[in-house]
Amino acid sequence: MRIGAVKRLLVGSPLATAQARHERLAKTSALAVFSSDALSSVAYATEEILLVLVVAGTVALTYSIPIGIAIAVLIAVVVSSYRQTIVAYPQGGGAYIVTKDNLGRLPSLVSAGALLIDYVLTVAVSVAAGVAAITSAFPALYHYRIPLGVLFIAGIATVNLRGLRESSGLFAIPTYLFVVSFAGMLAYGFVRWAAGWETPPAAVADVATTENLTIFLVLRAFSSGCAALTGVEAVSDGVPAFRPPEAQNARVVLAWLGIILITLFMGITFLAHHFHVVPQAEETVISQLARLIFGGGLLYFEIQAVTMLILVFAANTAFADFPRLAYFLARDGFIPRQFATRGDRLVFSNGIIILAGLAALLLVVFGGATHALIPLYAVGVFLSFTLSQSSMVRRWLTRREAGWRWRWGLNAAGAATTGLVMLVIAVTKFTHGAWMVVLLIPALVLLFLMIHRHYADVARQLSLDEYAGPPPIDHTVLVLVGDMHRGVAAALRYGQSLSVAVKAVYVELDPERTQKLEERWGKWGLGIPLVVLTSPYRSLLRPFLEYVDHLLALGEHHVVTIVIPEFVPARWWQHLLHNQTALLIKGALLFRRRVVVVDVPFHLR
């Protein structure tokens, strides 16, 4: 009862199925809803590039400019490619669905595995980066970054368990605030640069050079920067949420998303280079940049606040995506069925809870550090990009609809580019953590297949085809008694009501007590025969199980129902004061066929 009350308070009252409704989004709202994930990555992408380069000394940081340009081109290619997916999948083209449609089961499971991992990492990375934005502004909180992150995750999960009904309004504020604030900061930064104003005392720390600047290192820096692309697929997943004409509007929004993303990312990368920002453990690159441009003050804190806000909203998108994908997988029988049931509030509660738990675990294990999680992140993202776009390539080739050639070309370019990038990431980041994902994805696929086989197997065993109907039953009811009292008397009456073939069974541990029981049996035994089993080893179970086996051997249609009187105390702790005999017997008989255990509760006051 009390647990129920807490749940109501946090999650709200149940909603009826009929209350489910779908709101359609205008382009401006849709841009806000679907871009928070993609845009939020500019909060850490530049920093990740610099973090890799800096091991070759501060001079190596210059390479951030060509790497940034390469990533901008990559964004343009991927955005163009996804605009074609929108045309073909106005009903929503998530990687799992698209791959399943065009490449078949195994590739679709690979992409599902990659996506599930990505969603967990989106939450972990975004929350870690959001917490970093706060601790950069308030260094005293750095020590508490892990509990803070876990608290954020718990908060987002709770909001999602309630169900986000006013989502678009809620989303518009932080996304546009973020875009305007960052655009303003960058503009002001470029003005200062152009005007040749003195840059403030540079934060150039002396950094020990620990590696040589090799092509491998530059590629690794590029791989880290590719985190900027995470989330660009969101628009194509969510086409049905747009106002009509859905596909047309979604294509426009995706183009806008690409332009904003490239602008912000390149702006930050150029200015960070110009102002000689060097990545530091306890302060983010964005925080350093904002401090240099605005010289601290209110505007600085505003930048940190909107950064944190958009990152939290980015994490929130995974709380919509993960449960939805889990629903598809559960419906297709690749993960436990429980992920397909909607909870009280019409949301897929199990998916939300599992996602929050896994993300919190990752955050704790990796010490709440964004850069430690990034190597795990990008492989899966680019794997799902590649599979999704390869599927489109296949689709255009198969269907050859009007204008398929140039769409095919764009998707082929996208698939080839993202595939290449995926390989680069996997190789350059392998020893930094990408190996975990490289191992985990096939392991997940194997698990999906095992679960699928189990469900298929169960369905076959349960099938009514060629079924002659259940066999007849010869019923014996045994009431297990350890004493004679009101609880036993009630259980005897109950056993008597089930069958005329009822017997009471007593396992003798102490002959004196047997005699006492037999004396009382005449008055209270309801005429039911009492079977006494001896137990030289004081085991209650062994002699009883042997007796049950003996009864089962009497005939193949023989079913034994074991009635056990069980106390139900008024308070939970009182359970500890009574033997859990019923549980013990149930456990011992779990795998015996034709045995049913019934505990008859005797309610204590």
Next chain:
Amino acid sequence: MRIGAVKRLLVGSPLATAQARHERLAKTSALAVFSSDALSSVAYATEEILLVLVVAGTVALTYSIPIGIAIAVLIAVVVSSYRQTIVAYPQGGGAYIVTKDNLGRLPSLVSAGALLIDYVLTVAVSVAAGVAAITSAFPALYHYRIPLGVLFIAGIATVNLRGLRESSGLFAIPTYLFVVSFAGMLAYGFVRWAAGWETPPAAVADVATTENLTIFLVLRAFSSGCAALTGVEAVSDGVPAFRPPEAQNARVVLAWLGIILITLFMGITFLAHHFHVVPQAEETVISQLARLIFGGGLLYFEIQAVTMLILVFAANTAFADFPRLAYFLARDGFIPRQFATRGDRLVFSNGIIILAGLAALLLVVFGGATHALIPLYAVGVFLSFTLSQSSMVRRWLTRREAGWRWRWGLNAAGAATTGLVMLVIAVTKFTHGAWMVVLLIPALVLLFLMIHRHYADVARQLSLDEYAGPPPIDHTVLVLVGDMHRGVAAALRYGQSLSVAVKAVYVELDPERTQKLEERWGKWGLGIPLVVLTSPYRSLLRPFLEYVDHLLALGEHHVVTIVIPEFVPARWWQHLLHNQTALLIKGALLFRRRVVVVDVPFHLR
């Protein structure tokens, strides 16, 4: 099955009740069996005195001599007092029994609470000190002292779960080895002293003086040293294990124990003072002393080995005492009944497991440090001494048997002395941890009383006095169905075999599925009526519970049996792939009277 095999390997095959036998001990064996606890405390008692004094500078260590003499006198008083208990309780005079007999229930529960705490501390302190003996000899192991300690506890618990049948032979070796080795070391030390041989380069470290030498500090040092007395009551607890004449032999053995204990403790205290031993975190006083006397080498390692051995055996005695006391308390209904049942191997397994768990927890929480546990230890020991001897005082006064006067005098002296010491310990050690025990003992007594009341209450509710017999039953059987398949068909057949008043109940979450179910019902429903309940909130439970309540309201003798078809997968992990509907429904109905839930297993291959 596999868990069973592991248990057999560790614990051995079950023993029949008839296999229980009692061996009687000769005086020499009895001395070994009952003295390990008391003697082992000399391994740390002197060190505990020095640890307190040293905060007032090395000069203050001189006070160890008068403190040592005071403790020796205290030992003599307590031993004389317990020799009187032996006369009065030849059947064994544990503090709980003696107090219950003479002072009544509440004091006996206080002494039981104190004793239970003491047994846990005996294990924790002895194991911590035993590990310290090892890590003094092998400093590299110091870092692993906590896991080592937990391992020791687990080992002792395992041996006790097997049952110690060859105990006396096993006990004689370490006890006598310890006595002989320590006596030898001390004799050699005194010879060197008397001969005026140069003491080796003294280990006198410079110690920062942090407190003034006050009477309070000296009393606190005395309190710490009182740990030397723990375990002297063991002989009087175990009188029935002696060969006849039991009481006479036990009195002789207790006198010997007192003499040996005083000799070893005083010897160590004098020599530690003479050789200027200063307590250190990473090496015990005994280890330093042995090193100084023997100059390292084989004899040094022998001393460390026998010290460790006797401490492990001391911990082992608590594994006999705790379960036995728990048995008495469980039999009297003050702690859960499960403590009164003997396991497969004729030992009280539950008591052994709980003791090991609590001791390991203490060891971990207190960082495996002996001196951190000592302040918790002595209060309880002296509380039970005081209660036990006060009981004897009362007894002599009430019975006035022949020669009661001087026995009364000895017990009164014992009670007064130990009572005074208990107060000194409680006050001087209060802030160092004794407060926990001071709070814990009344909390335990309260718990004992609550449990006792619960059992009395249950017995009253179950009593057959004035009982008219169980009421008749109007039975309705409901088979809960979610689909139509072989598992459901089997459950329907089973439900049919229980009662003619059988109905199938289906909660509609999706009208399409209802129609499909109804179509199949004609062929497979066995003619059982199907009740369809609608559920606007997609909840399986709510409409079903309402229906059950409706049936229960039909009459006060109406009993509803709910049959739930349940899958039993072939492998445990497959449980995760199926809804735990049966569990859910059972939980929801747990506190409803006149409802019985039956899950009919359908075994999957």
